[in-house]
Structure formats: structure tokens, C-alpha cells
Amino acid sequence: MRWKSxxxxxxxxxxxxxxxxxxxxxWATPGVELLNVSxxxxxxxxxxxxxxxxxxxxxxxxxxxxxxxxxxxxxAQARAVIDGLEADVVTLALGSDTDAxxxxxxxxxxxxxxxxxxxxxxxxxxxxxxxxxxxxxxxxWADLARPGIGVITPNPKxxxxxxxxxxxxxxxVLRRGGSQNDARAxxxxxxxxxxxxxxxxxxxxxxFARQKLGDVHLTWENEAHLEVAEAKGELEIVYPPVxxxxxxxxxxxxxxxxxxxxxxxxxxxxxxxxxxxxQEVLARHHYRPxxxxxxxxxxxxxxxxxxxxxxxxxxxxxxxxxxxFAEGGVFDxxxxxxxxxxxxxxxxxxxx
Amino acid sequence: xxxDAPPAELPPAAVPARPxxxxxxxRRTRAPTSARQDPAVVRWGLxxxxxAVLGVLVVVPVVHVFWEALADGPAVYWNNLxxxxxxxxxxxxxxxxxxxxxGLNLVFGVAVAWAVARFRFPGRSLLVxxxxxxxxxxxxxxxxxxxxxxxxxxxxxxxxxYAHGIKVLFATPGIILVTCFVTLPxxxxxxxxxxxxxxxxxxxxxxxxxxxxxxxxWRVTLPNIKWGVLYGVxxxxxxxxxxxxxxxxxxxxxxxxxxxxxxxxxxxxxxxxTPAAFAVASVLTSLALVTLGAKAWLERxxxxxxxxxxxxxxxxxxxxxRKDEAA
Numbered sequence: 001m002r003w004k005s006x007x008x009x010x011x012x013x014x015x016x017x018x019x020x021x022x023x024x025x026x027w028a029t030p031g032v033e034l035l036n037v038s039x040x041x042x043x044x045x046x047x048x049x050x051x052x053x054x055x056x057x058x059x060x061x062x063x064x065x066x067x068x069x070x071x072x073x074x075x076a077q078a079r080a081v082i083d084g085l086e087a088d089v090v091t092l093a094l095g096s097d098t099d100a101x102x103x104x105x106x107x108x109x110x111x112x113x114x115x116x117x118x119x120x121x122x123x124x125x126x127x128x129x130x131x132x133x134x135x136x137x138x139x140x141w142a143d144l145a146r147p148g149i150g151v152i153t154p155n156p157k158x159x160x161x162x163x164x165x166x167x168x169x170x171x172x173v174l175r176r177g178g179s180q181n182d183a184r185a186x187x188x189x190x191x192x193x194x195x196x197x198x199x200x201x202x203x204x205x206x207x208f209a210r211q212k213l214g215d216v217h218l219t220w221e222n223e224a225h226l227e228v229a230e231a232k233g234e235l236e237i238v239y240p241p242v243x244x245x246x247x248x249x250x251x252x253x254x255x256x257x258x259x260x261x262x263x264x265x266x267x268x269x270x271x272x273x274x275x276x277x278x279q280e281v282l283a284r285h286h287y288r289p290x291x292x293x294x295x296x297x298x299x300x301x302x303x304x305x306x307x308x309x310x311x312x313x314x315x316x317x318x319x320x321x322x323x324x325f326a327e328g329g330v331f332d333x334x335x336x337x338x339x340x341x342x343x344x345x346x347x348x349x350x351x352x
Numbered sequence: 353x354x355x356d357a358p359p360a361e362l363p364p365a366a367v368p369a370r371p372x373x374x375x376x377x378x379r380r381t382r383a384p385t386s387a388r389q390d391p392a393v394v395r396w397g398l399x400x401x402x403x404a405v406l407g408v409l410v411v412v413p414v415v416h417v418f419w420e421a422l423a424d425g426p427a428v429y430w431n432n433l434x435x436x437x438x439x440x441x442x443x444x445x446x447x448x449x450x451x452x453x454x455g456l457n458l459v460f461g462v463a464v465a466w467a468v469a470r471f472r473f474p475g476r477s478l479l480v481x482x483x484x485x486x487x488x489x490x491x492x493x494x495x496x497x498x499x500x501x502x503x504x505x506x507x508x509x510x511x512x513x514y515a516h517g518i519k520v521l522f523a524t525p526g527i528i529l530v531t532c533f534v535t536l537p538x539x540x541x542x543x544x545x546x547x548x549x550x551x552x553x554x555x556x557x558x559x560x561x562x563x564x565x566x567x568x569x570w571r572v573t574l575p576n577i578k579w580g581v582l583y584g585v586x587x588x589x590x591x592x593x594x595x596x597x598x599x600x601x602x603x604x605x606x607x608x609x610x611x612x613x614x615x616x617x618x619x620x621x622x623x624x625x626t627p628a629a630f631a632v633a634s635v636l637t638s639l640a641l642v643t644l645g646a647k648a649w650l651e652r653x654x655x656x657x658x659x660x661x662x663x664x665x666x667x668x669x670x671x672x673x674r675k676d677e678a679a
Contacts (some may be wrong), residue, residue, distance in 0.1 A: 080604055080605075085604040086519070105505075
């Protein structure tokens with residue numbers, strides 16, 4: 001057998017060139033591209049909104065627009081933008097994650113004042129998802145601390161959903177007149193019932209709905225509806241009497257848009273989210289719209305519950321982040337206590 | 353220990369028959385059977401255990417991938433693979449990244465293996481250790497290192513590249529770089545033993561006969577190591593196409609831009625599109641199966657090529673084999 005190296009090398013070369021052309025498509029029409037870096041469960045929402053905005057933009061300017069999406073745990077996504085992911089807009093789960101970009105010089109100091117309603121086009125909350133028929137009779141926050149209940153929620157260190165679940169549990173005690181110590185005792189007990197902390201909201205959904213781990217899943221209202229619809233009757237939603245008002249702010253990333261020359265499109269894109277057309281899409285995906293007319297139209301989708309704002313728990317989102325989730329913060333202290341407690345009981349903390 | 357244990361598909365009823373029939377003749381001619389053969393319970397226990405482990409860990413998952421992918425019929429399967437632009441792009445990106453990474457590693461691997469096998473120089477053992485580094489470093493850590501190196505606001509190369517408008521991180525170049533990193537050892541590791549076993553004699557002979565360096569490389573060195581090269585390229589390709597951790601870190605998870613096939617599988621699964629996720633997974637699994645087939649073919653081709661220098665010998669060998677089979 002003779003060595004056919006030129007042939008093999010040529011074949012490899014042709015394959016590489018061909019696939020590169022296929023991937024890069026230098027002949028494709030140049031247009032404007034935006035990158036929207038968002039948190040985990042908003043994939044379906046932004047797909048729909050993007051489609052509408054691309055059509056609108058084409059009608060108004062004749063320009064071809066491509067909007068790329070990136071999703072993951074809110075904290076991890078903010079980190080990626082700080083590390084150089086060239087997001088034109090960020091639509092993260094928590095104000096503290098968006099504000100982290102400001103601290104790294106990517107956002108102007110007044111970012112929250114540049115869009116209507118403090119840059120908040122919609123709000124949401126944390127609800128419970130339980131197995132069919134609610135066999136464990138989980139109705140309120142206190143039920144989550146009962147021994148033997150498995151609670152699924154993502155890691156507050158990396159996930160917006162995780163942080164909000166934690167803060168909702170903490171705030172549910174304060175809101176009803178409990179002290180900080182009561183809240184800490186309750187949340188400590190609650191996290192003892194959490195068998196696994198995924199990094200993002202979707203990961204937890206899959207743990208609960210597909211791997212069938214745990215009895216109750218703490219998740220975004222919109223994610224809960226999607227999860228229940230996907231489970232085809234095996235899961236149901238429980239609205240607790242009180243929960244947190246989650247505020248996923250949106251912002252144009254100054255540090256990137258000025259460099260890429262996309263500021264105008266990016267700002268139009270985010271302003272579009274405030275239009276009634278977009279607000280209806282938000283409502284249909286079970287995000288609570290800020291437009292009162294749209295909210296009224298879809299009122300039956302949004303059961304009334306007492307939504308407390310972050311100032312019940314902390315000064316603002318940054319303060320909450322620093323106090324609860326920073327290195328050595330309240331969450332770390334609770335987790336450490338949990339490990340020592342389990343070791344003292346003679347249980348392997350890793351659950352083996 | 354009898355190595356050619358009966359195949360597992362045989363019904364259990366056929367088990368005792370075979371040793372019983374063959375044992376008496378063997379006992380007469382060689383050492384006692386008990387010394388060469390374990391009891392049937394042990395042999396069958398071990399065989400069944402091996403088959404069970406292989407079945408649970410390998411066969412069932414592989415079959416399941418294709419089963420889930422084809423759950424809604426071949427038409428849906430095909431649409432899942434071809435109609436979704438993001439999936440198509442992921443395929444294209446994998447097809448871009450893998451040949452480039454493998455090509456770079458091929459050049460690097462041959463060069464470094466030749467240097468290590470033929471020369472003694474200061475730092476040689478350090479170089480050998482460094483080649484193995486990607487094996488021992490977790491891919492996630494590898495990805496993070498590249499984030500730190502190429503991040504625009506920190507790192508060593510990042511700010512300069514950023515100022516000159518070159519995107520490495522969260523774009524195709526970054527994915528190629530980390531893929532190169534994690535697959536670095538494959539070609540070199542394959543070639544070093546081959547080159548060391550061959551020794552430099554043939555190359556020296558070529559040089560004394562007046563060959564230039566390139567002539568020696570193309571006509572003597574490369575033909576001698578070609579099986580090693582192909583084998584290394586094969587392993588490198590399989591690993592490069594399947595890499596998840598490191599690519600995940602440097603990709604930025606932009607749908608339709610920086611998702612390779614393994615990343616696309618995760619994303620589809622998270623978007624509740626299970627059949628599509630398994631369809632993409634089946635492509636990766638097929639790639640693994642093709643790799644296995646190519647590996648088997650390479651081993652056979654290598655074995656037969658070793659027999660060819662003496663033209664009469666292999667034919668004699670083969671006809672003898674055929675006779676044995678007939679008997």
C-alpha cells in the first residue's frame with residue numbers, strides 16, 4: 001500500500017475550506033447584528049419578541065437585522081459580558097447582575113434612568129410547582145421547611161432564579177412580621193431540604209420535571225407555566241400567598257454598542273419591549289407586563305398575590321447581593337452550617 | 353483459563369456440552385484441564401458480568417440515542433437535523449473547528465514527536481510532560497485560562513487584540529484554540545513510541561545516500577509512521593468533535609453563532625426539544641461509531657501492510673487461514 005499523503009492532505013484542505021465557507025458565508029448580505037445576553041428561561045420569549053422587532057425594523061428602515069441570543073444563569077452571563085462577550089443589550093434577571101456591568105465600566109452610571117419605568121419593562125415572581133394533586137400539600141412558604149420535603153431550586157451563587165427563591169423565602173418571614181433571626185432559621189431549614197443546586201433555572205426544571213427529583217420546585221412564574229405545560233398533566237402550579245417582586249431590568253451596553261456602532265438599533269430594540277405589541281407577547285409568556293391596559297386584558301393569567309419589593313429585605317438589589325450571596329455572605333454561612341449539621345448527624349453531606 | 357469462551361448468544365443449555373466434549377482429548381495430550389480452565393460457573397459468571405456491564409454502560413445508551421432520535425419517525429428526524437438553522441450552523445461550526453484543530457495538532461504532533469524521539473536536548477523531559485498537560489487539566493479550567501488570557505479587560509493578549517478589533521474569545525478562533533489545547537497530546541503521544549521503536553537508522557541511511565531533509569521526511573520518516581499518524585488523527589478528530597467543557601466556557605453560548613454540536617445538544621434539551629436533541633446526539637454518536645470502524649479498518653490495514661514486504665508470505669498465510677476456516 002502506498003502512502004497517499006498529498007491526496008489525503010488535499011481532501012482535508014478541501015473539507016476545511018468548504019465547511020469554513022459554509023459556516024462563515026462571506027457572500028451573505030451584510031446587515032446589522034445585535035447580541036442579547038439574557039438569563040436562562042427567557043429563550044422562548046425573546047425568540048418571539050425578536051421576530052416581531054426584526055420585521056418592524058425592516059419595515060421602518062429597510063435594514064436586515066439579525067438578533068443573536070445567549071442564555072444561562074444570570075450571574076454567569078454578567079460575568080461573560082464582563083469577560084468580553086460583546087452584548088449589545090443585557091436583559092438579566094437581577095438588578096445587581098446588570099449593575100455589575102456598571103461597576104466594570106460597561107454601563108453609564110445613569111443606566112437605570114434611560115428607559116421608561118427605571119428600565120423595567122416587565123416584572124415577575126417566584127411560585128411553586130408541585131407533583132399532580134399536590135400530594136405533600138405544599139401551600140405556603142412554611143411548608144417548604146417541613147422535614148422530608150424535597151425542594152428544587154438553582155444555586156443562588158450563579159442563578160437569578162436561585163437568588164430570588166432565597167430572597168422570596170427570607171422576605172416571606174419578614175413580610176409577616178418575623179425578625180431577621182426568624183428568617184435565617186427558616187431559610188436554613190429550607191435549604192436543608194434542597195438535595196441539589198443546579199447552576200441555572202433550566203437545569204433545575206430538568207432536575208424536577210424530567211429526573212423527578214424533589215416534591216416542590218421554586219421557579220419563575222413564566223418558567224412554571226412552561227414546565228407544567230410540558231409535563232402534560234403531571235405537574236401543577238401553587239401560588240403562595242406572598243412572594244417577591246422580581247425585577248429583570250434591561251440595558252443597552254454602552255461599552256459595546258459605541259464600539260460596534262449599534263447604539264441606535266439597540267435602543268430602539270429595548271424601547272420596542274415597552275410597546276403594547278411587545279407587552280402582549282410578554283403577557284402571553286406569563287411575564288407580568290407593566291402596561292396597565294395589557295395587564296388588565298390578561299388579568300386572569302396573573303393570580304393576585306402579595307408581591308413584596310426588595311426593600312423589605314435589603315436597601316436595594318446590590319445590597320441584597322452583597323449581604324446574602326457574596327463570598328462569606330448569609331448563604332455561605334447557611335450552607336456551611338448545613339454541612340456541619342449533616343456531619344454531626346453522621347450523614348455524608350454529599351448524600352452518598 | 354480458556355480464552356475463547358463460547359459467545360454469549362448461545363442458549364444456556366448448550367453450555368455444559370462443549371467443555372465436556374473437548375475436555376477428555378485435551379486431558380490426554382496436555383496438562384490437566386483444571387489447571388488450564390476455570391470452572392464453568394466462573395467462566396460464565398465473568399462473561400455474563402462483562403456483557404452486562406458493556407450492555408448497560410455502552411450498548412443500551414447508544415441504542416437509546418437512536419431510539420429517541422427516531423421516536424417521531426425518520427421525517428421528523430431529518431427535519432430536526434436539517435431544517436433548524438441553529439443546528440445547521442452548529443454542524444458547520446463543528447466541521448470548521450475540527451479540521452483546523454486536527455490539522456494544527458497534526459503538524460505540531462509530528463514535529464514534537466520527531467524532536468523528542470530523535471534528539472536529546474535540555475528541557476526534553478519537560479516538553480514531554482507539557483504535552484501531557486491537557487490530559488490532566490480539566491477542560492473547564494482550560495477554558496477559563498483562555499478566558500483570562502484573551503479577555504479584553506484583563507489578561508495578557510486580550511487588551512491588545514481588543515484594541516485592534518480582533519475577536520478571539522466568544523468567537524470561532526477561541527473555540528479552535530481551546531479545541532487545539534484539549535486535543536494537543538493525541539497525535540504526539542501516538543507517534544513518540546512509534547518513532548522510538550523504529551530508530552533513526554533508515555533516516556540516517558537516506559541522508560548518507562544524499563537525500564535532503566524534506567526527501568528524508570516524505571520518503572522515509574512519514575511512510576514509517578503513517579499508521580501512527582492516521583491513528584492519532586482519528587482519536588484527535590473524535591475528541592475534538594465531542595469536546596464540551598472547554599468550548600462551553602469560551603463560546604458565550606450564542607445560538608446560531610458559537611454553538612458546536614455538543615453545545616447544541618444541551619441547548620435543545622433545555623429548550624424541551626428532546627427529539628431534536630437526540631437527533632443531534634445521534635450525529636455525534638454516529639461519528640464515534642465511524643471512528644471505531646475506521647480504527648478497526650486501520651488496525652487490519654496496518655497488520656496486512658506489515659506482511660507485504662515479502663510478496664510470497666502473505667498469500668501463503670492467507671490461503672492457510674482459509675484452509676483452517678474450511679476445516
